[in-house]
Amino acid sequence: MFSVKGSIWIESNKGAFIGMGRVILLEKIEEHGSITVAAKSMKMSYRQAWELVNSMNKQSKQPLVIASSGGAGGGGTKVTKEGKKIIDLFKSMNERFHKFNEEESKKLKI
Amino acid sequence: MFSVKGSIWIESNKGAFIGMGRVILLEKIEEHGSITVAAKSMKMSYRQAWELVNSMNKQSKQPLVIASSGGAGGGGTKVTKEGKKIIDLFKSMNERFHKFNEEESKKLKI
Numbered sequence: 514m515f516s517v518k519g520s521i522w523i524e525s526n527k528g529a530f531i532g533m534g535r536v537i538l539l540e541k542i543e544e545h546g547s548i549t550v551a552a553k554s555m556k557m558s559y560r561q562a563w564e565l566v567n568s569m570n571k572q573s574k575q576p577l578v579i580a581s582s583g584g585a586g587g588g589g590t591k592v593t594k595e596g597k598k599i600i601d602l603f604k605s606m607n608e609r610f611h612k613f614n615e616e617e618s619k620k621l622k623i
Numbered sequence: 624m625f626s627v628k629g630s631i632w633i634e635s636n637k638g639a640f641i642g643m644g645r646v647i648l649l650e651k652i653e654e655h656g657s658i659t660v661a662a663k664s665m666k667m668s669y670r671q672a673w674e675l676v677n678s679m680n681k682q683s684k685q686p687l688v689i690a691s692s693g694g695a696g697g698g699g700t701k702v703t704k705e706g707k708k709i710i711d712l713f714k715s716m717n718e719r720f721h722k723f724n725e726e727e728s729k730k731l732k733i
Contacts, residue, residue: 573733
């Protein structure tokens with residue numbers, strides 16, 4: 514009847530770096546190749562999405578998202594190798610956190 | 624430079640049961656013997672504090688807080704044995720959660 518819930522995120526000395534919301538945004542950018550379309554799919558303004566991307570890029574040594582304009586492929590926005598690494602890193606950690614919560618839920622004596 | 628942060632709480636099928644904010648409220652009630660004084664010390668309205676206490680009491684088999692009025696001791700509000708058990712249970716779990724975060728922080732490769 515009782516269960517343990519929670520959320521985790523990664524911070525740097527400049528503030529929030531990444532959490533589940535930002536991971537989903539990165540995945541949507543990867544899927545659509547566009548911050549505009551990714552933002553719309555999450556019912557978020559372009560400005561808000563851009564600020565989250567900018568915040569992540571500024572905190573990381575290498576950018577997580579790069580915008581390429583023009584060229585034969587018509588440009589588009591991409592999640593970098595570093596960005597994909599961060600997505601995987603966060604999701605693995607979040608899975609361990611869910612296991613922590615499940616184990617704590619089993620232990621609860623209320 | 625990067626570290627893992629987060630928060631956890633316990634839910635029942637009726638919603639949030641207890642988290643760090645409610646634990647602090649219970650401790651303040653225990654300290655002051657009064658919901659009114661406890662609420663003030665947390666810059667919370669009496670109504671808000673009472674609703675949190677009521678929410679916890681309604682979800683638990685035994686109440687976490689009881690109000691006794693009058694008598695030789697002049698009445699007062701007390702955290703029950705069950706309430707103290709829940710405080711300890713949550714704080715122990717929260718310590719394990721902090722350890723989880725510390726270990727994950729050490730592992731971070733960003």
